[in-house]
Amino acid sequence: MTLTNRKVPMTSNTDSRNGPIERRSLHDDVVARVRDMIVTGELPPNSRVPERIICEQLGISRTPLREALKVLAHEGLLDLPPNRGAVVTPLTVEDVNETFEVMGALEALSGELACARITEEEVLEIRSLHSQMLLAYKRGDLPEYFRLNQQIHEAILTASRNHTLQSSYYTLMGRVRRARYMANLSPERWKQAVEEHEDILDALTNRDGARVARILRTHLKNKAEVVKESLLVQRPGEEGGEPPTRSAERGRGIRP
Amino acid sequence: MTLTNRKVPMTSNTDSRNGPIERRSLHDDVVARVRDMIVTGELPPNSRVPERIICEQLGISRTPLREALKVLAHEGLLDLPPNRGAVVTPLTVEDVNETFEVMGALEALSGELACARITEEEVLEIRSLHSQMLLAYKRGDLPEYFRLNQQIHEAILTASRNHTLQSSYYTLMGRVRRARYMANLSPERWKQAVEEHEDILDALTNRDGARVARILRTHLKNKAEVVKESLLVQRPGEEGGEPPTRSAERGRGIRP
DNA sequence: CTTTGCAAAAGTGAATGCAATATGCATAAT
DNA sequence: ATTATGCATATTGCATTCACTTTTGCAAAG
Numbered sequence: 371m372t373l374t375n376r377k378v379p380m381t382s383n384t385d386s387r388n389g390p391i392e393r394r395s396l397h398d399d400v401v402a403r404v405r406d407m408i409v410t411g412e413l414p415p416n417s418r419v420p421e422r423i424i425c426e427q428l429g430i431s432r433t434p435l436r437e438a439l440k441v442l443a444h445e446g447l448l449d450l451p452p453n454r455g456a457v458v459t460p461l462t463v464e465d466v467n468e469t470f471e472v473m474g475a476l477e478a479l480s481g482e483l484a485c486a487r488i489t490e491e492e493v494l495e496i497r498s499l500h501s502q503m504l505l506a507y508k509r510g511d512l513p514e515y516f517r518l519n520q521q522i523h524e525a526i527l528t529a530s531r532n533h534t535l536q537s538s539y540y541t542l543m544g545r546v547r548r549a550r551y552m553a554n555l556s557p558e559r560w561k562q563a564v565e566e567h568e569d570i571l572d573a574l575t576n577r578d579g580a581r582v583a584r585i586l587r588t589h590l591k592n593k594a595e596v597v598k599e600s601l602l603v604q605r606p607g608e609e610g611g612e613p614p615t616r617s618a619e620r621g622r623g624i625r626p
Numbered sequence: 627m628t629l630t631n632r633k634v635p636m637t638s639n640t641d642s643r644n645g646p647i648e649r650r651s652l653h654d655d656v657v658a659r660v661r662d663m664i665v666t667g668e669l670p671p672n673s674r675v676p677e678r679i680i681c682e683q684l685g686i687s688r689t690p691l692r693e694a695l696k697v698l699a700h701e702g703l704l705d706l707p708p709n710r711g712a713v714v715t716p717l718t719v720e721d722v723n724e725t726f727e728v729m730g731a732l733e734a735l736s737g738e739l740a741c742a743r744i745t746e747e748e749v750l751e752i753r754s755l756h757s758q759m760l761l762a763y764k765r766g767d768l769p770e771y772f773r774l775n776q777q778i779h780e781a782i783l784t785a786s787r788n789h790t791l792q793s794s795y796y797t798l799m800g801r802v803r804r805a806r807y808m809a810n811l812s813p814e815r816w817k818q819a820v821e822e823h824e825d826i827l828d829a830l831t832n833r834d835g836a837r838v839a840r841i842l843r844t845h846l847k848n849k850a851e852v853v854k855e856s857l858l859v860q861r862p863g864e865e866g867g868e869p870p871t872r873s874a875e876r877g878r879g880i881r882p
Numbered sequence: 883c884t885t886t887g888c889a890a891a892a893g894t895g896a897a898t899g900c901a902a903t904a905t906g907c908a909t910a911a912t
Numbered sequence: 913a914t915t916a917t918g919c920a921t922a923t924t925g926c927a928t929t930c931a932c933t934t935t936t937g938c939a940a941a942g
Contacts, residue, residue: 395708396926397696421894431927433689436895440653440693441700446793452651453894453933468790471735479731534724538794652896676923687897692925709903709924 400428400438408447408458409547419448419456446545461548463598469546470594474587476539477523481582484529485574493575496525500571507564515560516552522567526574526586551600559596563589652686656694659684664703664714665803675704675712702801717804719854725802726850730843732795733779737838740785741830749831752781756827763820771816772808778823782830782842807856815852819845 404424407413419439421432428435443450449457503518527536555563566589573581660680663669675695677688684691699706705713759774783792811819822845829837 395706420892422892432894433926433928437693437696440697444697444700450651454935455894465790468788471739471788472732472791472794475731475735476728479727483727532724532727534721534798535728538728538798542790542794678923688924689896689898711904711924 396430397434397437400430400434401441403428404435404438405442405445405447405544408442409544411548411550413458415458415460415548417458419458421455445541461546461601463601466546466549466594466598466601469542470590470597473539473542473546474590474594476535476542477527477590478583478587480527480530480532480535480539481570481574481586482579483532483535484526485577485579485582487531488526488529488574488577492525492529496522496574497571499525500567503567504564507560512552512555519563519567522570526570526582546597549597549600551597554596554600554603556596559592562592566592653690653693656684656686656690657697660691660694661698661701661703661800664698665800667804667806669714671714671716671804673714675714677711701797717802717857719857722802722805722850722854722857725798726846726853729795729798729802730846730850732791732798733783733846734839734843736783736786736788736791736795737826737830737842738835739788739791740782741833741835741838743787744782744785744830744833748781748785752778752830753827755781756823759823760820763816768808768811775819775823778826782826782838802853805853805856807853810852810856810859815848818848822848 404413404419413419421435421439425432425435439448439450439456442448443456447459449459451457499518499522503515503522506512506514506518527539530536566585569585570582570589573585660669660675669675677691677695681688681691695704695706695712698704699712703715705715707713755774755778759771759778762770762774783795786792822841825841826838826845829841
C-alpha cells in the first residue's frame, strides 16, 4: 500500500538496477498511484480524498501529494473546491456521452492515420491479436477478450504515429475507464463487436483509411451505449473499494 | 507583473465584488499567469524557468508555483527533468503536425455536432461575426481578422454542446498558440481562408454536418501549413520576451 | 423539538526549512 | 592547450510549520 517503507527524508529513488539510470520523481509515482486508486474504484466516485489519510497510506508528505492532486484535477478525475478538499469526480451519463463523442473522433483519426503509416509487420501483429481475440470470444472468456480488444486498439493507435493523439486518447480513456461495463456486454452486442472487428481488420489490411475510420467510430458509439447502461444499472456502493473515510458514504457513488 | 502586492500570507482572494462569490485559488491564477507567459513568449521556448525568479516576479512562494508547474508540464508546455528545473518545451514542426492532425479531427467533430445542436440565434450570431470578419479582410486588418476568426471557431465549438471537446481543443490550441504565425498569412492563403469560411457558413446554415466537418478539417490543415512555415522562418530570439536568465540563450528558441 | 450562535476541531492553502542534487569555476593532470 | 577533478554555489525535492477556512458539536433560545 505504501510507495516507500521509510519515513526518513529522501529524494530520488536509489534503485541499484543496471541499465539507463531511471530517475523518476516521487511526484510522478504519486500521480500514477492515485490515478490508479481512482480508476480501480479504490477511491469511489464522490468520495472525499483527505490529504492526511492518503499521505499516510503512501508514506509521503502533503507537498508531493498536493502536486499530484492538482494534476489529477486537471485530468478531470478530481474536483478541488477551494478549502474543501479533493473529491473524486463522479461520472455522469452526460460525461460519458461527451467523452465518447470525442474518443470516437480520435479513434477514427487513429484508424485513418494508421492506414497510411502502418507497417506490414504491425498489420500481422494485429491480425494475430485478432485471432487470439476470436478464440477468447468463442470460449466466452470475457476478461481475455477485453484485454486483447484493448491491445488491438492500442496497436492501431501506435500505428498512427502521433503521440499527441495517443496522449489525448489515453487521458479521455482514463475518465471513462472507471465505469465497470464489462459485465454489461450482452451476447448480441458482443457478437456485433466481434463482427465490427472483422471489418476493421479487413479495411486495415486494404489500407482503406476512410472505412477504418467509419467503422471505428461506429464501434465506439456502440461501446458508449454499453458503458452508459452500466452507469444506470449500478447502485451506489457496488463500484468496489472501501471508502477511505465515512465522508464517502454521503456520496451517491454514481450520479445518474 | 505581480499577482499580489502583499508579501504577507494570504489565502483566497478577498475581492469585494457582488454576485456569486468568486472563490479562485492562488494556484489557478498562477497556472493561468504562467501559461500566459509561455504562450505570449514572455518565457521563450527552451528557456529555463527558475522557481525563485518567477516566485519573486509573481510575489508568491514556491509551493503554489510548483503546483502550477506540474500542471503546465502535464499540458505539455513545460519539461520537468528531475532536479534540473523547468524548461519551456520547444515547439517542433513535428509537434505542430501532430497537434493539428488532432485539432482537425476535433474541429470537424465540433462542426458536425454544432449542425445538429446549434440554435437559429447562434447561426445569426456567427453570420454577424462572419460579416465583420469580411470587412476586416477587405480593409486588410489582420489582427481584427484573426480575432473574429477565432470568435467564429469558438462559437461553433460552443454550439457543439460538448465541454469535453471544448477543453480538449483548448488544451491543444494552447500548445501551438505559441507560434507567431500571423505575419505568415500570405494574400493567397488569406483569400483562400476567407472562401473556406464562406463555405462553412453556408454549410452551417443548411445544417450540413458532414460538409462542415470536411471543410473545417481542410481549413485547419491549411492553417497548419501556415504555422509550420512560421516555425521554419523564425530565428531564435525573435519570439519576443527577454529570457529570465542567461541560460535561456543556450536554447535555439525554435527547434527545427 | 427545531433552530441559532459560537467555540473547538479538523483540514486546506501557502510559506519556510533542510537535505540532496546539479551547476559553475578554479585548479591540476596529461 | 585540453581535459579531468574537486569544491563552492545555486537550485530543486520534499517535509514541516504557520495561517486561515470550513466543519462539527453542543448549548441556549425560540
